[in-house]
Amino acid sequence: MTNMIGIHSTLNLYISDHSYTLAPANDNQSQSLTINRTDSQVSLSSPGPPEKFDRSVSNVAGILGIITLLKSDYLILIQQVTNLFKTAVYTPSKFAVYPISLEPNLTLLENSSERYLLSVLKVHLDHAIGKMFFTYQSKLNPNDPEPWNLTHSLQRQFSSKTSPDQPLQPWKESDDRFFWNKHIQTKLIEFATQPHGLEASKFILPVIFGFLEFKSAVIKGQRFTFGIVSRRSRYRAGTRYFTRGINADGDVSNFNETEMIFTTFPPNYNSNQADAGRKNFCRAGFVQTRGSVPIFWTEINNLRYRPDLKIVDLPESLEAMKAHFDQQISIYGDQYLFNLVNSSGYEKAVKDSYEKAVRNLNNPRVHYTYFDFHQECKGLRFDRVQILIDQLHDQLIEQAYFSQDLSGASSNPPSKTQKSVVRTNCMDCLDRTNVLQSALAKWVLTFQLKQAGILEEKESLDTYPDFMFLFRNLWADNADCVSKSYSGTPALKTDFTRLGIRTKKGAFDDGVNSVMRYIKNNFLDGPRQDSYDLFTGAWVPPTSDSQAGSLRTGHDEQLFKGPYDRPLIQLVSSYLQSSFGLELLEVLTSFVQVMLGVVIFFLIFISATFTKKRSWKLAIISLVILSIITRYMMAHGMEFVNQPRLQSSKTNATRQRIVGYNGPSSRCFESSRHGRTRINFELFDKFVSSISSNSNHASAPFLARKTPNGPIGALQSSSLANNQSIIDEDKKKRLD
Known part of the structure; x- marks a missing residue:
């Protein structure tokens, strides 16, 4: 029988102003894991709860990981799980995210870049419900010969056996390709590889x-x-x-x-x-x-x-x-x-x-x-x-x-x-x-x-x-x-x-x-692509203070600017945001909403006057406007696509290189950069630009809510302004 280190299946969380402590709920002999809230350092402490703590959370199912954003690290816990098929397989059904930084939650949420990153993290965690699976390195059935590591096929698991006398750490034995949360387990893994950190392996859940x-x-x-x-x-x-x-x-x-x-x-x-x-x-x-x-x-x-x-x-x-x-x-x-x-x-x-x-x-x-x-x-x-x-x-x-x-x-x-x-x-x-x-x-x-x-x-x-x-x-x-x-x-x-x-x-x-x-x-x-890049580590936040400062003011083009310039969209979006304080929907880009709004207005107006004399003229006008809008959108198609913002990721770097390649070996079905036709909209562009240039007043503030010193409120609500970072960037440029 392979000597496999078991993973703690139930933890109690103890929260204080200085640390988070996770203690095994069903093992009074094992050490607890402590995360220092000043520097995010991980350490092992004596079994049981700490001497002082402000509050506690019972029956935590596991640690999904610790993710680093711009202003803080965040502890992601699996708060609830569903047991599958009366076996040792579980799937998370609820997550909780705790900021490790000592800054108040509302202070963290004031940063538009941090809000965006938190929102895409929420996108991924919501999407992961019912798609993440794990075991605590237990047997699938009582009579199974070995614990089941879900990252391995049956054949790989059998062929990867080592000496029974050698204690195996589950995360080390996992297939690196399918260890989905490995990036956000980095801090725990680095600590577990130290001579005094072996016990931390019991907290690392592949x-x-x-x-x-x-x-x-x-x-x-x-x-x-x-x-x-x-x-x-x-x-x-x-x-x-x-x-x-x-x-x-x-x-x-x-x-x-x-x-x-x-x-x-x-x-x-x-x-x-x-x-x-x-x-x-x-x-x-x-x-x-x-x-x-x-x-x-x-x-x-x-x-x-x-x-x-x-x-x-x-x-x-x-x-x-x-x-x-x-x-x-x-x-x-x-x-x-x-x-x-x-x-x-x-x-x-x-x-x-x-x-x-x-x-x-x-x-x-x-x-x-x-x-x-x-x-x-x-x-x-x-x-x-x-x-x-x-x-x-x-x-x-x-x-x-x-x-x-x-x-x-x-x-x-x-x-x-x-x-x-x-x-x-x-x-x-x-x-x-x-x-x-x-x-x-x-x-x-x-x-x-x-x-x-x-x-x-x-x-x-x-x-x-x-x-x-x-x-x-x-x-x-x-x-x-x-x-x-x-x-x-x-x-x-x-x-x-x-x-x-x-x-x-x-x-x-x-x-x-x-x-x-x-x-x-x-x-x-x-945002879905950004959520994958953020969670898997394809994009990592910058570490230098100068870069972080730039991001907080929304200036970092590499973080939030798409691969194609979109000045018209940004101008219209910024004008709407600053004038009306609207929370723009993610379903369509802001400019598409404006155009559809115009069409809807004319359709409603026509329906209200349909029986009146000469209503056919209004119908023709509406069709002409709709035709112009459609042609404009097709001519500037790429500008309307919701692009990923984390442009320094490996994923998008490869794509941008292919998009920008003009060598003799390229083979493609490719239209021009702005579509197969080009329409002259100079007057319309100037009109929008003139409107935007007069909108230098501050945009409406983020509608902050009172947030307890617990899981950050951003991940319990879908009301984050995902477009805020682009808007702040554009407004700052115009103010300068």
């Missing part, structure tokens, strides 16, 4: 981000469980259009490892039964991966349904792809690449560039297969993905899967191991990828059930509709979860995943979700 669900099933009286664990990589994490392709380190966007786990139970199985009494008890795991096409490419939002596409051959292109596949091969073995993008039209450039890069890589362990999904499956025949599986039948048989017999001794070596992996991609690595992954999982599970003696050699899972209902819905739920994290909406084509057929209702739902993707990806994804 969390994965993705999907986890298990189902119980019965076929022919044989009970078994099957489930899916999808682990999202913390490297190059982000949203659909702001993270595409690869970076120089070999990290690709939207990389997910999806493992299907299958466990059989003996007849009359009792979870409290002793190891020696177990018979016919085995478990198996099958891993697939997905990730963006590993070349340098991006799609540039410009309000058009299909953004501009740009693909470039940077000097480090081949090295980046080599780094990516070298890592994948070292972890999973041979790579079977399934490319599902279109062979013509908009996506053809991605296909051709990918194939060229794979040829140049010339790695015998990288096996490329192309499948034109939309052409092969046209007419809603998504079942035809079986053609691809049949084509690679022999390779998939050789690939195998992880299998371990748990009968009798609990440390039996695996009877099979997975020797390679299928890496699937489409453009987004979402909808088409989901269809293929679920079809491949069904094929493998059928094979596993036959190997376990549950199915006969010629039997099919389709003859068991009750089970297929569970199976399809589980994979559809996984598809929706992965899609929401990347695109902001549920996956498309899930009617086929859930029902096994394509339906008209499913096609209609896909249309609705496509429209929602368009809206979110153009007008909402800026």
Whole structure:
């Protein structure tokens, strides 16, 4: 049995003006963890509560981490959890954020940059509900041979065992790619690596981000469980259009490892039964991966349904792809690449560039297969993905899967191991990828059930509709979860995943979700991308006093200015804010709101006078205005997109380099910088500028609320002015 250090499952928090102390609630012998509020230093203290404290909070489920913003560090605690499937797996259901700085909460919130960073932190924590999972390094079931580290597949966990005499620290044994909160655990990890800090490892809780669900099933009286664990990589994490392709380190966007786990139970199985009494008890795991096409490419939002596409051959292109596949091969073995993008039209450039890069890589362990999904499956025949599986039948048989017999001794070596992996991609690595992954999982599970003696050699899972209902819905739920994290909406084509057929209702739902993707990806994804960059450490706040001072006054262009100049939007937005003190909505940029307001006004006016004489003239005027507004928006499309503000992040640095690349090797479907047409709006621009130049009075102050000396109020409310930093920056420039 591996000697694994356990993680404290319940903590009591003691708050004073000088420190936060977290004491194990169920272990009076273990040391407490103390965080000094003066310098954020971490230390271990004697067991139990401190001698003096102002108040306490009981039953804290764990420490998510300590995040550094501009004016303070913040302690993020998991306040409530939900236990899943009556096992040792938990998911956070409520977070609490405590400022470590001694400054009053309202003072911290007076800084517009700090408010914005807190607001995007709240965006991420809200989004993480139901998508973060962890264990306290406990067994999934009482009879499992080892504690389960969720960051690892079953096969990696077995192969990474070390000497039983060596105490293992859970965070050290975790897979760095899927240790989602590792960046904000840095302070605790640094302390735990010191000679006197080993006990701090009991407070470090590795969390994965993705999907986890298990189902119980019965076929022919044989009970078994099957489930899916999808682990999202913390490297190059982000949203659909702001993270595409690869970076120089070999990290690709939207990389997910999806493992299907299958466990059989003996007849009359009792979870409290002793190891020696177990018979016919085995478990198996099958891993697939997905990730963006590993070349340098991006799609540039410009309000058009299909953004501009740009693909470039940077000097480090081949090295980046080599780094990516070298890592994948070292972890999973041979790579079977399934490319599902279109062979013509908009996506053809991605296909051709990918194939060229794979040829140049010339790695015998990288096996490329192309499948034109939309052409092969046209007419809603998504079942035809079986053609691809049949084509690679022999390779998939050789690939195998992880299998371990748990009968009798609990440390039996695996009877099979997975020797390679299928890496699937489409453009987004979402909808088409989901269809293929679920079809491949069904094929493998059928094979596993036959190997376990549950199915006969010629039997099919389709003859068991009750089970297929569970199976399809589980994979559809996984598809929706992965899609929401990347695109902001549920996956498309899930009617086929859930029902096994394509339906008209499913096609209609896909249309609705496509429209929602368009809206979110153009007008909402800026703060979402910032939230990923902030939480995962892709963007780190500046440390020098001079930089911090600049940020507090809103001058730092690199922090808050987007990759494209947007003077007109900033002028109109600043004018509205200063004149009316409005809290601008995040759903649309301020200028779009102005234009829509004009249209709505004219439509209302027309409806009120529709029956009057010459009302057709007003209708024509409205249509002309609407036409001008639409043309202006299309001509300046990129200026209306809600861009990320944390522009110094690695994620956006790579994207901006691709966007700005004009070398001879660039291949793209790219319009001009401001759209495919250019309209002369000089008079309108001058009018707006003249209005804005007369609005030098101070903007309305942030509506502060009385906040207790507890979790900061900013994370309990959605009323933060997310646009305040840009507004303050623009106003200061005009005042100067």
